[in-house]
């Protein structure tokens with residue numbers, strides 16, 4: 001029996017089978033919001049998650065650290081803007097699903113008061129070992145004080161969650177009034193998915209350590225509404241028509257050029273496959 005039996009964002013409508021064929025069965029699509037879910041069984045889902053619990057987590061290499069810091073700096077600047085804070089001001093941040101603490105390290109460099117929560121034990125321990133304040137467990141288990149954090153980030157996490165509503169409601173509790181939640185996830189309503197279907201690597205449970213839930217701008221908006229948030233800004237970027245290992249180098253290069261041309265209209269129409277949403281607690 002599949003682990004996910006109803007739309008994770010709380011729709012009452014049923015699922016129908018999509019034409020995206022995965023080894024565990026076609027992805028199911030919610031009739032109401034277009035959200036996609038895997039038909040993976042619970043035991044296989046946990047096995048996929050466990051495989052990705054490593055000490056290195058997503059800690060950047062020294063080479064990628066600089067780029068990572070730059071990206072984080074831009075993200076923090078936008079959070080400050082939404083919070084009405086002056087550039088460079090510190091704020092209280094929680095990174096949910098912080099892995100071994102890459103974003104926390106960038107936050108620390110900016111003087112931001114940042115904490116993390118990570119259920120994958122070895123990744124959490126790696127973060128703790130370098131002195132980062134990380135709770136090993138879920139955000140619900142951490143029992144942070146109510147209305148404490150000004151901002152919460154949840155990057156590439158929500159697609160792993162069986163019950164995103166529970167995590168979102170707890171995040172609502174621990175955010176200050178009008179606090180900001182940043183969600184980064186894939187976009188199942190992207191041109192990448194329209195063209196690639198099951199060839200999009202992101203859908204693969206094995207390679208991505210437990211991706212079970214695939215959001216669209218519509219399903220994310222519905223989830224936000226269910227949990228007391230409003231989407232202030234939603235952006236998507238990047239399209240892709242093949243993974244590098246699926247086609248010859250020449251074909252890949254050509255497809256990459258086409259994809260680059262389509263990047264700009266993809267941003268206009270919310271059809272890029274990387275989705276970033278800034279939610280406000282209401």
Ligand SMILES: [Zn+2]
Pocket residue numbers: 007008009010011030031032033034035219
């Ligand atoms: Zn739905």
